[in-house]
Structure formats: structure tokens, C-alpha cells
Amino acid sequence: MSDEKNVNSRALRLGVAGPVGTGKSSVIAAICRRMRDEFQIGVITNDIYTDEDARFLKSVGVLPEERIRAVETGSCPHTAIRDDVTMNLIAVEDMERDFAPLDIVLVESGGDNLTATFSPALVDAQLFVLDVAGGGDVARKGGPGISGADLLVINKIDLGEHVDVDVDRMVADAEKARDGGPVLPLSRKRPETVEKLCDWVRGMHHTYAAGGHTPKDPGPMAPHHHAHDDHDHSHSHSHD
Amino acid sequence: MASIGAGQQAALLLLADGRLPAGGYAPSGGLEPAVTAGRVSDMAGLEAFLVGRAETAGLVAAGFAAAACVRAARGDLSQIPELEAELDARIPSPELRKVSRDLGRQLRRAMTGIYPHEHYAELGRAPHQPVVMGVAAAALGLDAHGAALAILHENNSGAAAAAAKVMRVDPFHVHAILARMTAQLDRLAGVAAAAADGAPCDLPCHGAPLADIAAEHHRRSDVRLFAS
Numbered sequence: 398m399s400d401e402k403n404v405n406s407r408a409l410r411l412g413v414a415g416p417v418g419t420g421k422s423s424v425i426a427a428i429c430r431r432m433r434d435e436f437q438i439g440v441i442t443n444d445i446y447t448d449e450d451a452r453f454l455k456s457v458g459v460l461p462e463e464r465i466r467a468v469e470t471g472s473c474p475h476t477a478i479r480d481d482v483t484m485n486l487i488a489v490e491d492m493e494r495d496f497a498p499l500d501i502v503l504v505e506s507g508g509d510n511l512t513a514t515f516s517p518a519l520v521d522a523q524l525f526v527l528d529v530a531g532g533g534d535v536a537r538k539g540g541p542g543i544s545g546a547d548l549l550v551i552n553k554i555d556l557g558e559h560v561d562v563d564v565d566r567m568v569a570d571a572e573k574a575r576d577g578g579p580v581l582p583l584s585r586k587r588p589e590t591v592e593k594l595c596d597w598v599r600g601m602h603h604t605y606a607a608g609g610h611t612p613k614d615p616g617p618m619a620p621h622h623h624a625h626d627d628h629d630h631s632h633s634h635s636h637d
Numbered sequence: 638m639a640s641i642g643a644g645q646q647a648a649l650l651l652l653a654d655g656r657l658p659a660g661g662y663a664p665s666g667g668l669e670p671a672v673t674a675g676r677v678s679d680m681a682g683l684e685a686f687l688v689g690r691a692e693t694a695g696l697v698a699a700g701f702a703a704a705a706c707v708r709a710a711r712g713d714l715s716q717i718p719e720l721e722a723e724l725d726a727r728i729p730s731p732e733l734r735k736v737s738r739d740l741g742r743q744l745r746r747a748m749t750g751i752y753p754h755e756h757y758a759e760l761g762r763a764p765h766q767p768v769v770m771g772v773a774a775a776a777l778g779l780d781a782h783g784a785a786l787a788i789l790h791e792n793n794s795g796a797a798a799a800a801a802k803v804m805r806v807d808p809f810h811v812h813a814i815l816a817r818m819t820a821q822l823d824r825l826a827g828v829a830a831a832a833a834d835g836a837p838c839d840l841p842c843h844g845a846p847l848a849d850i851a852a853e854h855h856r857r858s859d860v861r862l863f864a865s
Contacts, residue, residue, distance in 0.1 A: 445862075469864035471663035472802055481658035483743045 408499040412515035415526030417508030420552040429459035436500035439492040474507025482519040511540035517612040524548040533562035536571035545615025648777040659747035665863035666796030670851035699785035699829035700841040705771025706784035730849035740766035785829035
């Protein structure tokens with residue numbers, strides 16, 4: 398027996414990326430809590446160190462503990478979902494094998510920065526999580542996750558008034574950065590927004606199961622603009 | 638001295654490269670627990686750690702990579718289970734045995750996608766890293782010396798790279814240690830290759846008990862950067 402893909406027990410692999418503290422674990426907990434009776438779900442967490450996120454998800458009891466597994470990334474969370482996905486790939490394949498048939502495996506990235514996105518070799522679709530408390534201008538700044546993820550979640554919208562962020566403006570900025578791609582304002586205190594998130598996951602699973610979804614790559618880096626103080630100059634380039 | 642044959646050097650570089658996508662960035666090769674425990678605290682300590690590790694765990698891994706390589710090159714994997722058992726017997730720490738098998742699975746998973754070979758599926762569920770390295774080396778046309786050198790370099794440079802994250806170091810000084818160790822790694826690869834075709838029970842069996850103990854402590858630590 399080896400570790401090659403078993404296509405027959407293949408779940409939808411859904412990545413959840415975004416900066417530290419934006420609420421990736423909470424988004425996953427919400428999806429699990431609302432959808433565990435509809436779908437067979439497994440979760441792989443990626444931690445910068447130790448297995449803190451896996452412990453959190455286990456402690457809130459949204460899934461049986463054995464359905465939540467941690468990958469320790471040796472403080473290289475970016476590498477583990479992008480350049481070298483082997484550890485995560487094995488974790489996902491093990492999960493699919495041990496609990497076959499699973500419908501959805503959620504992979505949570507270690508909290509990194511705006512440039513971290515999943516490789517299409519690891520996930521079929523990915524959502525990117527920002528929050529209003531991180532600043533209203535983050536969506537406008539862009540980056541591959543913001544512009545290219547299958548869904549952009551703007552979390553903690555209930556905090557907008559407390560941190561002087563115009564949520565509607567932030568959502569409009571995000572929609573512009575995504576060329577009209579889907580943006581979901583979310584707050585766990587507003588159940589209707591959580592339901593919209595679940596509807597998106599349902600739709601993605603439906604499309605995937607019907608063979609109608611092709612993973613797309615947000616890209617490692619997107620062209621971006623630098624504004625200069627002394628003159629109105631902007632240019633596009635990419636970093637390696 | 639054995640030498641890597643013409644036409645094999647590039648394959649060796651590919652296999653030994655830390656950028657080979659097989660998850661080699663997650664372990665520190667025991668450096669983090671050694672630093673945490675205060676046994677390694679400066680550059681001299683780091684050099685002694687790496688030299689000692691190469692002479693013990695490094696040589697053992699090299700011996701088993703070389704042994705797996707000569708057998709795979711002959712197309713005969715019948716002694717792989719014996720190699721696996723002999724290597725288990727040389728690693729007292731359950732945690733380190735698990736690390737070796739996890740890294741073996743990862744290397745096999747990566748190489749199956751990179752350079753498929755029928756041997757990979759015959760290695761059982763979780764083969765040790767040195768065994769997979771030997772089989773991968775044979776698949777790429779390397780000999781026992783190349784297989785030994787690949788794992789010596791990969792394990793050594795991986796632990797050294799961790800130094801930048803767990804110690805206050807100048808990265809140039811870390812690589813200076815690696816440069817000083819090149820002759821040592823060549824010599825150890827020669828020792829491993831010379832033993833490769835013998836009985837599995839006669840392969841190198843050096844140990845470093847403190848590394849085994851440290852690995853067990855590390856697994857139970859709540860705050861760690863590296864998986865091992």
C-alpha cells in the first residue's frame with residue numbers, strides 16, 4: 398500500500414487562508430457546526446507551531462475529535478500550502494481514507510500574510526478571510542488571495558463601527574479588487590450571513606460533485622500598485 | 638575514494654536539495670530541543686551538534702539508504718522488511734521512529750509524483766526515510782555512495798537551516814560549518830557504501846541516547862517551532 402490518490406474516495410478539498418486573527422478557525426467551526434448533518438466533513442489545520450488551532454476546533458466540539466488533525470509546519474505555513482504541499486496532501490489523503498467516504502475536507506492554512514494562497518495541487522477551491530478590525534484599506538490593497546480566491550470573506554462586520562471602518566465601502570473595494578468575484582460580509586452574530594457562507598459551500602460542493610469545477614490558481618503574487626508621495630505614479634510588477 | 642559517476646551528479650543534487658518538495662522544512666533534526674535544553678547555545682555548540690549527529694544518526698541513515706539502494710538497483714526488495722526492522726532497532730525513541738517514517742512517507746509521496754517507479758508501492762505503509770531515499774536513488778540511477786551522500790546532506794543541511802530560527806546566528810557562519818563538514822560527509826558516505834551489501838544486521842549502529850530522550854521531551858512540549 399502506498400500514498401497515492403484514491404480517486405473513488407475523493408472529497409471536495411476546500412482551503413481557508415487569510416492573515417492571523419481574521420477568524421479562519423471560527424469560519425471553519427461555523428461551517429462544521431451548521432453542515433455536519435448534511436455532509437461528512439474532515440478538517441486539517443496548519444499551525445505555525447504546535448497544534449493550537451486543532452485544539453481550538455476540538456474544544457468547541459463541532460466535529461468528533463478524530464476528524465480534526467493538525468499539520469505542524471515548522472514555522473513555514475506559506476511553504477506548506479504552496480511550494481511544498483506533501484505533508485498536507487498526505488494528511489488530506491489519510492483523512493479521506495480513514496473516514497471514507499468524506500464529502501468535504503477543510504484545510505486551514507497557518508495564519509500568514511496577504512500573499513499566502515493554496516496550491517491547486519492541494520485544494521479544489523479556496524476562500525480567503527479578512528476582517529474589518531484589520532483595517533478597511535486591506536481589501537483595496539489586494540493580493541492574490543483577495544483578488545483570486547474563489548470566495549473572499551470579510552469577517553467581524555459587527556465590529557465595523559467600533560474600529561471606524563465603513564463596512565459597505567470595504568466590501569465595495571473588495572468587489573472592485575476581485576472584478577466582481579464573490580465577496581461575503583460575515584459575522585457570527587448575524588446568522589443570516591453564516592447561512593450565506595454555508596450556501597456558498599453547498600453550491601461549491603454541488604458543482605464539484607457534478608464534475609463542473611476546475612481548480613483555479615489565485616497565483617503566488619498578483620501585480621500591485623505603489624503610490625508615491627511626490628508624484629502620481631503607479632506601476633505593476635510581481636515578486637518572486 | 639568512491640566517486641559519483643558521470644551522468645549521476647545532477648540526479649544527486651536533485652535528491653539532496655532542500656527544495657525537493659517532500660516536507661523537509663518541518664523538522665529541526667533535534668536541534669530545537671537541544672537548544673531549548675541549553676545543550677547548544679553558540680556556534681561551537683552548533684558545530685559539535687551537527688558533527689556528532691552526522692557521525693551517529695547520519696551514518697546509520699546513510700548505511701540504510703546505501704543498503705536499500707544496492708538492493709533496489711538489483712530489483713530485489715526481499716530484504717526491505719529486514720532493513721526496516723534493523724533500523725527500528727537502532728532508533729530507541731518511538732517519536733524518532735515516527736519522524737523517520739513520516740519523512741519516508743513524504744519522500745515516497747513526492748517521488749511518486751516526481752519520478753514514478755514500481756518499487757515505491759512495494760515499501761509498505763510507512764517506510765523509513767533512509768530506505769525510501771535508497772530506493773529513490775536507485776530509481777534515478779545513483780549508486781550506494783550517492784544514496785548515502787544524499788541523505789547525509791539532506792539531514793545535515795535541514796538541521797543547520799533550523800539554526801536560523803531557534804538560535805541567534807549569522808547564516809554565513811552556519812553555512813561555514815556545512816562547508817567544513819563536506820569532507821566528513823564524503824567519508825561517512827564511503828563508510829556507508831562499503832557496508833551496503835553486507836547483512837542488514839551488520840549495518841552501522843551508532844547511537845546518541847540524548848537525542849532520543851530530547852525527541853521524547855520535544856513531542857510533549859507545548860511550545861515548539863519545529864515538529865521534531
